[in-house]
Amino acid sequence: MWEYLYIGFFIISFLISLFLTYLFGKIAKKFDIVSFPSERRIHKKPTPLLGGLGIFFSFLIVISAGIISVRFGFIPEFVERYIEGIYSVLPKLITIIAGSILVIFFGLIDDSYELKPFPKLLFQLFTATIIFISGIRISFFISNIFISYLITVFWIVFMMNSFNLLDNMDGLAGGVAFITGLILFIFAYEMHQLFVATILSVFLGSILGFLFHNFHPAKIFMGECGSSFIGYFLGIISIVLTYYKYEESKNFLPVFIPLIVFSVPFFDTFSVIFIRLKRGYSIFKADKNHLSHRLVSIGMTQKQAVLFIYLLTLTTGINALILKNLNIYGGIGILIEVCLILGLVGILEFFGRSKIEKTDNSN
16 A cells, blocks of 8 residues: 555656746746856856755655644544654654755755855765764664764765766756665665655655756756755765664665765765866866766766666666565675776776877877
8 A cells, every 4th residue: 555655645746846847937037046057067058046945845845744734633544553664763853854944945055156165065974963863864784873873974075075076067956866866765665665665755756846847958957955865865875775774783885875875976976076177177076077977088978978877877776676685695696797887987987088189189
């Protein structure tokens, strides 16, 4: 019966997101909150931001309606026997929502005024600290609360920045968020994490509604508020699924699931940082050295590059679903396979660029 609930939440959040994204696009144009073409941006015409508000508010509306329904007893009969468990997780869910409101607020300021990197980092650290204090933390193998704090905060901040960096081409960050969120949803469903799966179904519907307006050629961008919210939410939900209730007596391989699921955004982040440092640039300086840009530089169109990254995300991330059923050797094999796939992409990129550079030099 829970399957019907997931489908219902997904469809409702999709429809709300579809409408709200269109509405916020109109609002962004009216108040001139747009992204203008520049040397470091690939789009050719001014495009409204605030698409992230469509994602967030559709998510918030459906989740809030669910909480109100539970509070006043408007729930299906098969859910009633889980009511005690629902009440036990509500405080943390409310904390996550409160943190997401902060993320959206500061993201909106950044979309309007383009904040400097340091204030953005301070805000991210503050938000991640709130989540840690609420009790959602990475604690496997760790008894020292200070080390647990550092790892938890680093994970959430890194996820936010990875999706910020990934949001560099039409449909890219939203599509990758949908694929990775879907893999986490399947994992939650298989592990009978009913409430997490329900929240993820709402998130997936909200993302898909936005993507209808964002896929190339994009009519609206998600902006800083959208990419930060996506990274924040997926970072926290991955903690809840694989780190939060880790038990040493069980197979420890699932703790590597987020590293596999998000391997493509991480590959993009680390490769961009490496290229910037190698060229003597600040790691905070925006440029066109992301994976998507590099694929375009070797001959792909924007749409082809985005679809390639979708397939790459699915190819690497889907391995996470079998990790919990493997022994240590099988798990190591999966990790090696993911690294090899990303390594092959890097090799193809390198030789593709080298060939183009030789052709340009000969002309």
